[in-house]
Amino acid sequence: MARQVAMFTDVSLCIGCRACQVACKQWNQLEPEEPEWTGSYQNHAHFTENTYRLVRFIEEPADDKVEMRWHMMSDVCKHCTQAGCLEACPTGAIYRTDYGTVNINQDICNGCRYCISACPFGVVSFNHATGTATKCTFCNDRLHNGLGPACAKACPTQSITFGYRDELEVKAKQRVEELKKAGVSDAQLYGADQGGALGGLNAFFLLLGSPSKYGLPENPRLPQRNVFLDSLYSVGAAVAVGLGAVFAFRSRGEPDKARPTGERA
Amino acid sequence: MEPGLLKSADWPILIDIYFFLGGIAGGAFVVATIAGFLDGQRYRDVVRTGYWVALFAILPCPVLLIIDLGLPSRFLNMLMVSKPSTAIGMSAVTAGPLHLKPYSPMSAGAWGLMVFSACAFVCAAETWLADRKGRASPRVRAIAGVIGAAAGFFLAAYPGVLLGATARPLFINAHWLGALFLAVGAATGSAAIALVLGRLRGSAADMALAPVMRVTSVALVMQIVALALFIVSVRSAGSAGVDAALSQLLTGSQSVPFWLGAVLLGTVLPLLLQFGVIGHRVSQLTALRAALVLAGGFLIKFVLIDAGQATVGGPG
Numbered sequence: 001m002a003r004q005v006a007m008f009t010d011v012s013l014c015i016g017c018r019a020c021q022v023a024c025k026q027w028n029q030l031e032p033e034e035p036e037w038t039g040s041y042q043n044h045a046h047f048t049e050n051t052y053r054l055v056r057f058i059e060e061p062a063d064d065k066v067e068m069r070w071h072m073m074s075d076v077c078k079h080c081t082q083a084g085c086l087e088a089c090p091t092g093a094i095y096r097t098d099y100g101t102v103n104i105n106q107d108i109c110n111g112c113r114y115c116i117s118a119c120p121f122g123v124v125s126f127n128h129a130t131g132t133a134t135k136c137t138f139c140n141d142r143l144h145n146g147l148g149p150a151c152a153k154a155c156p157t158q159s160i161t162f163g164y165r166d167e168l169e170v171k172a173k174q175r176v177e178e179l180k181k182a183g184v185s186d187a188q189l190y191g192a193d194q195g196g197a198l199g200g201l202n203a204f205f206l207l208l209g210s211p212s213k214y215g216l217p218e219n220p221r222l223p224q225r226n227v228f229l230d231s232l233y234s235v236g237a238a239v240a241v242g243l244g245a246v247f248a249f250r251s252r253g254e255p256d257k258a259r260p261t262g263e264r265a
Numbered sequence: 266m267e268p269g270l271l272k273s274a275d276w277p278i279l280i281d282i283y284f285f286l287g288g289i290a291g292g293a294f295v296v297a298t299i300a301g302f303l304d305g306q307r308y309r310d311v312v313r314t315g316y317w318v319a320l321f322a323i324l325p326c327p328v329l330l331i332i333d334l335g336l337p338s339r340f341l342n343m344l345m346v347s348k349p350s351t352a353i354g355m356s357a358v359t360a361g362p363l364h365l366k367p368y369s370p371m372s373a374g375a376w377g378l379m380v381f382s383a384c385a386f387v388c389a390a391e392t393w394l395a396d397r398k399g400r401a402s403p404r405v406r407a408i409a410g411v412i413g414a415a416a417g418f419f420l421a422a423y424p425g426v427l428l429g430a431t432a433r434p435l436f437i438n439a440h441w442l443g444a445l446f447l448a449v450g451a452a453t454g455s456a457a458i459a460l461v462l463g464r465l466r467g468s469a470a471d472m473a474l475a476p477v478m479r480v481t482s483v484a485l486v487m488q489i490v491a492l493a494l495f496i497v498s499v500r501s502a503g504s505a506g507v508d509a510a511l512s513q514l515l516t517g518s519q520s521v522p523f524w525l526g527a528v529l530l531g532t533v534l535p536l537l538l539q540f541g542v543i544g545h546r547v548s549q550l551t552a553l554r555a556a557l558v559l560a561g562g563f564l565i566k567f568v569l570i571d572a573g574q575a576t577v578g579g580p581g
């Protein structure tokens with residue numbers, strides 16, 4: 001396996017210019033979409049089949065409680081180390097590349113949409129034009145030609161950076177220390193730790209405040225962790241119902257005129 | 266922050282119907298096999314009816330699943346692709362062009378559906394040959410019956426496990442959906458047999474009706490227990506997304522079909538009728554009870570899937 005790559009999105013540097021969103025659409029030749037009014041500058045409300053990078057605009061009251069404070073966060077597929085979409089996919093269309101990213105093979109996907117409901121971040125979308133599931137590819141074509149993703153390339157403030165995962169993780173930790181020294185006490189990493197939730201995210205974030213402020217789950221879980229226990233309970237229920245059925249057929253609780261009681265086959 | 270970044274697969278009612286028919290097929294097959302092993306002569310009508318109900322219920326299922334796909338022509342990709350990779354998930358098994366992902370209930374379900382369909386066909390065909398041509402093959406039926414019964418239980422239960430393996434708040438926190446769906450499958454499968462037996466005239470069919478309805482009652486009790494455990498386990502998870510989805514089910518827009526339809530009319534009333542009419546000959550009531558159980562079983566699956574898929578609340 002090749003050396004693992006990652007994207008690091010530092011929201012403290014994001015100015016909400018959406019160059020990443022535009023670069024993503026342009027490189028991946030994504031169709032234009034009708035704008036969607038979300039009550040803010042954010043467009044769209046969610047990832048769509050034609051929006052793989054999405055700058056979220058979050059407004060919160062500033063410290064003086066009079067002005068509003070902006071939080072901009074350029075959101076993207078997290079390329080989870082333990083990926084719900086990949087585990088859910090029944091066709092094997094979703095696979096892990098040798099760089100550690102998660103991709104959907106458009107030639108295999110049959111549009112069952114299971115991955116959409118299995119993603120803890122609501123990333124995967126259904127493309128009605130192709131009949132398949134789509135999401136950020138980590139610019140797989142660029143990656144395999146020695147280039148980083150288009151969004152990271154376009155970002156003018158280096159809010160989005162691309163690199164080898166181990167190096168990027170060190171840089172991210174240094175950045176948190178820097179910010180804390182500068183008095184930004186709520187700076188924290190999301191998904192950088194490979195021992196953390198979902199085995200770490202290969203697109204990880206520096207957030208200012210709790211993940212829930214950005215709509216991210218505080219403690220994302222791999223849905224397939226349920227499969228074993230749920231199956232075990234199902235087997236228990238099968239045994240209970242099966243035994244119940246055996247007793248129901250053997251029981252002579254009701255009048256039985258057809259054959260003498262006590263007779264067994 | 267706008268609530269709920271999670272997305273829904275937005276499965277249409279086709280999938281609910283598949284889950285319902287798959288449960289009936291699996292449940293009916295299991296009941297037929299158990300009855301056949303205990304007393305094949307005495308319960309000949311149960312065995313025959315059960316296997317034929319299973320076959321007829323499973324016939325439309327692949328069609329329902331295939332037309333729901335974004336690209337129906339690629340339905341075979343569920344089982345095989347030209348070059349399966351090992352980088353497609355935990356414990357993925359590949360053999361030639363075939364692949365099975367044990368942690369993907371949909372992948373396991375596709376295989377289960379195929380194995381079950383084959384067994385349902387063999388068993389129904391065997392009963393037909395035995396009845397019409399006098400060519401019984403007990404060993405073939407026994408083997409297909411055992412494999413098919415295991416696959417039948419699996420077919421009834423796996424949709425619940427499949428839902429539990431999504432990020433939807435109502436489902437990811439529930440560990441009892443598989444058990445619940447299995448109980449619903451057994452209840453609706455045995456109720457479907459009872460409905461057909463009630464139409465057959467003859468003392469053998471009449472005699473077999475009572476034990477079949479007792480199976481329904483056993484399954485209905487399991488259904489209530491699993492439903493209660495489901496609600497308790499989800500409620501104890503207590504996140505914003507869970508609370509919103511659960512309140513939609515229990516007190517919101519889904520509460521009437523859930524409480525009145527699925528719980529009261531579909532589960533509690535048939536049980537009360539079972540305990541209230543012992544010793545009386547009430548074939549009309551049997552048909553009513555079986556119909557109530559079938560309607561209730563469909564409603565339980567329908568309202569749960571609907572409440573779980575609705576886009577409310579935050580992450581689970």
